Amino acid sequence: MAEKGRVSISADVHEIYKQLTNSSDKNIKSAPFKTMKDVFMMATCLGFQSRRRQLSGKKEQPFHYSVFSESLDFPILKSIAIAETNGIAILADFEQIIEIAEEYANEGIHELIMLMQQSDAVFLWNLVERIRDE
Numbered sequence: 001m002a003e004k005g006r007v008s009i010s011a012d013v014h015e016i017y018k019q020l021t022n023s024s025d026k027n028i029k030s031a032p033f034k035t036m037k038d039v040f041m042m043a044t045c046l047g048f049q050s051r052r053r054q055l056s057g058k059k060e061q062p063f064h065y066s067v068f069s070e071s072l073d074f075p076i077l078k079s080i081a082i083a084e085t086n087g088i089a090i091l092a093d094f095e096q097i098i099e100i101a102e103e104y105a106n107e108g109i110h111e112l113i114m115l116m117q118q119s120d121a122v123f124l125w126n127l128v129e130r131i132r133d134e
Helices: 011-020 036-048 073-085 094-117 123-133
Strands: 006-010 059-064
Touching (some): 006 011, 006 036, 036 073, 073 094
Antiparallel strands (some): 006 059
16 A cells, blocks of 8 residues: 555666666766656656556555655646646645656656667766757
8 A cells, every 4th residue: 555645656667766866886877866756757757748657566655755846846746737637726636746747757767768778878868868859
């Protein structure tokens, strides 16, 4: 059962979140994100450009809502939810806002995986090119 206040991701991509998270022993070109929340936010934005993918199977909950920035992350998540539902009533349902983001992130993480697997360049540059293409 999901713990209230935590963000869910598919268990099968949890390792990817870890791989993309920069720590002192990782190269920023292959692990450019500081936290799993940062990976989630990028995946959510990439997924929003494509489609929602419902989480299925086993889930992990790698972080709590409290890590979202009030001035940076919440406005993005709320904007995506408003765009998805075509209305502001969604703002009264924070759990639904997070669920929408989780499903977009579930799609977007697969795009990040594809960028990781491209052999012609370093992941960071693949990501930069993907963003430039938009």
